[in-house]
Amino acid sequence: MDQNTDDVRRKRPPERDLDAMDRKLLGVLVEDATTSYAELGERVGLSPPAAHERVKRLRRSGAIRRVSALIDPEAVGKTLLAFVHVDTTGWGKTQALLAIEECPEVEEIHSVAGDTCMLLKVRTESTHALEGLLARLYDTPGVKATRSYVVLSTYLERPVQPGTTGDWPAVVKG
Amino acid sequence: MDQNTDDVRRKRPPERDLDAMDRKLLGVLVEDATTSYAELGERVGLSPPAAHERVKRLRRSGAIRRVSALIDPEAVGKTLLAFVHVDTTGWGKTQALLAIEECPEVEEIHSVAGDTCMLLKVRTESTHALEGLLARLYDTPGVKATRSYVVLSTYLERPVQPGTTGDWPAVVKG
DNA sequence: ATTTTTGCAGAATGAAGTTCAGCAACAAGA
DNA sequence: TCTTGTTGCTGAACTTCATTCTGCAAAAAT
Numbered sequence: 039m040d041q042n043t044d045d046v047r048r049k050r051p052p053e054r055d056l057d058a059m060d061r062k063l064l065g066v067l068v069e070d071a072t073t074s075y076a077e078l079g080e081r082v083g084l085s086p087p088a089a090h091e092r093v094k095r096l097r098r099s100g101a102i103r104r105v106s107a108l109i110d111p112e113a114v115g116k117t118l119l120a121f122v123h124v125d126t127t128g129w130g131k132t133q134a135l136l137a138i139e140e141c142p143e144v145e146e147i148h149s150v151a152g153d154t155c156m157l158l159k160v161r162t163e164s165t166h167a168l169e170g171l172l173a174r175l176y177d178t179p180g181v182k183a184t185r186s187y188v189v190l191s192t193y194l195e196r197p198v199q200p201g202t203t204g205d206w207p208a209v210v211k212g
Numbered sequence: 213m214d215q216n217t218d219d220v221r222r223k224r225p226p227e228r229d230l231d232a233m234d235r236k237l238l239g240v241l242v243e244d245a246t247t248s249y250a251e252l253g254e255r256v257g258l259s260p261p262a263a264h265e266r267v268k269r270l271r272r273s274g275a276i277r278r279v280s281a282l283i284d285p286e287a288v289g290k291t292l293l294a295f296v297h298v299d300t301t302g303w304g305k306t307q308a309l310l311a312i313e314e315c316p317e318v319e320e321i322h323s324v325a326g327d328t329c330m331l332l333k334v335r336t337e338s339t340h341a342l343e344g345l346l347a348r349l350y351d352t353p354g355v356k357a358t359r360s361y362v363v364l365s366t367y368l369e370r371p372v373q374p375g376t377t378g379d380w381p382a383v384v385k386g
Numbered sequence: 387a388t389t390t391t392t393g394c395a396g397a398a399t400g401a402a403g404t405t406c407a408g409c410a411a412c413a414a415g416a
Numbered sequence: 417t418c419t420t421g422t423t424g425c426t427g428a429a430c431t432t433c434a435t436t437c438t439g440c441a442a443a444a445a446t
Contacts, residue, residue, distance in 0.1 A: 056288065064288070067281035071245060074433060088394050090435070101287035106280060106371055107241035113275035114230065114238070114374045121295070121324070121331060139368055143377045147368040150295070152361040157295060163377060170380025187326040194313055194321040197280055200288045203317045203337060206344025248402060259426055264404070266424090390445070395438105402433070409426080416419075 056101065056200070059084070063092055064101070064200035071105045108197075116143075116161040118168055119189040123154040124175065125182040131155065134180035143171055154185070230275060230374070233258070237266055238275070238374035245279045282371075290317075290335040292342055293363040297328040298349065299356040305329065308354035317345055328359070 056064075062082040066073055073081075079089035096102045111119070126134050131149075138144055138158065146159035162168045168186070175181050230238075236256045240247055247255075253263035270276045285293070300308050305323075312318055312332065320333035336342045342360070349355050 061288070064281065064283055068283060069278070069280070071279045071281045075435090076433075085395050086433085087396085087435080087437095091393075099287070100284055103282045103284050104243075105245045106243070106282055107238065107245045108277045108280055109238055109242060109372050109374060110274055110277050111372050113273070114235070114372070115376060116372065119322070121322075135367055142373065142375070144368065145370055145372070146366070148293070148295075148363045149365050149367065150361040150363050152359070154361065157361060157363070161372065164379070166380045167377055173380070185326070187324040187328065187331060189322045189324050189331070191323050192320070193309055193323065194318065196319055198283050198285050198288070198290065198319070198335065199316065200283060201316070202289060203341055205338070206340045206347070249404095250402075260402095261404080261406095261427085262425055388446085390443100392443075393441090395440085397437090399436075400433105401435085402431100404429100404431075406429075407427095409424105411423085411425095413422075414420085416417100 056096075060092060060096060060101070061200040063089065064096065067093070067102070067105075068197055068199060111161055115163045118162045118164060119192065120160045120162075120168055121187045121189070122158040122160055122172070122175070123185040123187075124156040124158060125184070126155045126180045127182050131180060134178050137178045138175070141171060141174065143167065230270075234266060234270060234275070235374040237263065238270065241267070241276070241279075242371055242373060285335055289337045292336045292338060293366065294334045294336075294342055295361045295363070296332040296334055296346070296349070297359040297361075298330040298332060299358070300329045300354045301356050305354060308352050311352045312349070315345060315348065317341065 059082055063078065066078055066081055075086040075090045075093070078084075078093070079086045082089065084092070093102070111117070124134070124138075134156075135147065138147055138156075143162045144158055144160050146157075148157045149155065150157045160168065160171060162171060165188075168188075172184060172186065175184055233256055237252065240252055240255055249260040249264045249267070252258075252267070253260045256263065258266070267276070285291070298308070298312075308330075309321065312321055312330075317336045318332055318334050320331075322331045323329065324331045334342070334345060336345060339362075342362075346358060346360065349358055
C-alpha cells in the first residue's frame with residue numbers, strides 16, 4: 039500500500055506533530071528560504087537528503103504554506119499603511135466581505151470580537167487612494183461605519199515564527 | 213572599475229524605478245519564489261540569465277527584502293490571533309517600545325494616528341498566553357491602557373503585491 | 387522475538403543556478 | 417553626425433545544487 043487506506047483526510051493532514059528538528063528547519067527557512075539543503079542540513083544536524091525529505095513533508099502537510107519573495111511596500115509605491123475597522127449591519131456581512139475581497143489594496147480581512155465587526159489591513163499609494171477605498175467601502179451594502187488608523191511608522195514586522203511561546207504562569211486546572 | 217566610484221549609496225538605493233517587467237517578476241516570485249529562472253524568464257519573456265540578473269538587482273536594491281517560507285500558524289500551535297491597541301503615557305512610548313519588541317508573540321508594532329497610540333499584531337497559543345502577554349504589557353512602564361480585538365476568523369491574508377492600484381477619480385490639482 | 391515501518395546516510399543522476407563572452411540598442415559628448 | 421561609453425540582452429560554458437535510489441539501523445507493531 040502506498041497511501042492511507044482510509045482516505046478520510048482533513049484539509050491539512052498534520053501527519054504527525056512537528057518535533058524540535060522540524061521547528062529548527064522552519065526557523066532557518068523563515069529567515070532565508072534560499073538556503074541550500076546542504077547548509078540546511080548542516081545547521082540542524084542532518085544530511086542533505088534527510089533535510090530535503092523533512093522539508094518536503096512540511097510542505098505537503100501545509101506547515102509551509104508557500105515560499106514567497108517578501109517585497110518592500112515602499113519599493114512598489116505602497117507608502118501608506120492603515121488598519122480599518124468596519125461595522126456591518128445585521129448580516130449584510132457576507133455580502134460586504136465578497137465586495138471587500140475584490141479590493142486589491144486590502145491585504146487582510148479579519149472578523150473580530152470587540153466593539154467592531156471586521157478589521158482590515160490596507161496598503162495604498164497615497165491618502166487619496168485610501169479615501170477612494172473608504173468611499174468604495176461606504177458604497178458597499180452592509181457597511182455601516184468605518185474607523186481608520188493610519189500607520190505613522192512601523193517599528194516591528196516579523197513573519198510567523200515557529201517555536202512555542204510557553205504558557206502563562208499558574209494555569210489552574212479544573 | 214567594478215563598483216561605483218562614488219560610494220554614496222543610501223540604505224536602499226532605488227537604483228532606478230521598477231519597470232513593468234520588474235513588477236511582473238515580483239508578481240511571480242511573490243506567488244512562488246521557488247520558480248526556476250528558466251520558467252521565470254519564460255513567463256515574462258526573458259532569457260534565464262536576464263531574469264536572474266533582474267532578480268539579483270531587485271534583491272540588491274531591497275525591493276525584495278527576503279525570500280521566506282510562510283508557515284501556517286496553526287501548524288506551530290499559534291491558534292490565536294489578536295490586534296491590541298496600546299495607549300502610552302506622555303512619551304514613555306520609546307521605553308514601552310523596547311519592552312514590547314522583546315515579546316516573541318508580537319508580530320507587528322505600528323505607531324498610528326487615531327484614538328490610540330500603538331497597534332500590535334499578536335499571535336499566541338491560547339487565551340491564557342494572551343492574558344500573559346497583556347499582563348506583561350500592563351507591567352511595562354509607559355503603558356496606560358490596552359484594548360484587544362481577538363480574531364474570530366481570517367477571511368483574507370495576502371502578501372504585499374506589486375502593481376499599482378491607481379489613483380482615486382478626480383484628483384484636484386492646485 | 388519477528389515483522390513492519392520509519393527515518394537517515396552515502397553515492398549517482400539530472401536539472402538547476404551562475405558566470406562569461408559577445409552583441410545590439412541607447413545616451414552622452416565631440 | 418559620428419564617436420564613445422553604458423546598459424541589458426542572448427547563447428553557451430561551467431558549477432553547484434536538488435532529487436532519486438539503495439541500503440541500513442532503530443523503533444513500533446504484531
